[in-house]
Amino acid sequence: VREIRNLEKIIKDIDKAIEDMVETIPEYQCLTSIPGVGKVYAAGIIAEIGQIERFNDHPQVAKYAGLNWKESQSGNTKSQNTSLVKRGNRYLRYYLVEAANSVRRYDEEYKAYYQKKCQEVPKNKHKRALVLTARKFVRLVDVLLRNRQLYTPPRRLMEDTY
Structure with missing residues (x-):
């Protein structure tokens, strides 16, 4: 029991050290400014993407994460029921999907x-x-990571609240 408590304390100390280190990164503040994106999702996305400049645009980021579909067609007919490509960074895909699920609860x-x-x-x-x-x-x-800017809600939502 003492060993388990000691390991839990070590894990807590490491989590605190990671949090202190990540909070100084400007990209972290950009992502946590989005409602619904917490510390874990932001840190995971930043860790898996690395430098956003290595990608030309957002389709490349999505493809790197494996958020694209297989092409399935016969003649002129394209199938609507295609599966996701199983290539890509599965950890980044996980963080993006979970963060999007969280954001949809907060953002109209x-x-x-x-x-x-x-x-x-x-x-x-x-x-x-x-x-x-x-x-x-x-x-x-x-967009947020490339421009290093904080998230601002769409203008029409702000006008509706006043």
């Missing part, structure tokens, strides 16, 4: 987008809508 724009995508197909509604929301979230993350 993401909530509306998620609900719209849920209603488009009869099968796999939640998973498909969540991955599409994560793909939209990648665009936001890319």
Whole structure:
């Protein structure tokens, strides 16, 4: 029991040291300014992306994370029921999908987008809508990290509150 308590204390100390180190990074503050993105998601996204400048644009970030679909077509018909590509950084994919799921609870724009995508197909509604929301979230993350700016809600939402 003493050994377990000692290990838990060590883990707590390491978590605190990581948190202190990450808080000084400007990218961390950019991501935590988004409602719904906490310390863990922000730190995970930053750790897995690394330098955003190594990607040309947001589609490359999404492809690196594995947030793209296999092409399935026969003649002129494209299949609507395709699976995600199993390549890419699975940890980054996890952080982006979970962060997008959290953001959709706080942000009305993401909530509306998620609900719209849920209603488009009869099968796999939640998973498909969540991955599409994560793909939209990648665009936001890319812009914030490239410009090193804090998140500001869309103007129309601010006007509605006054």
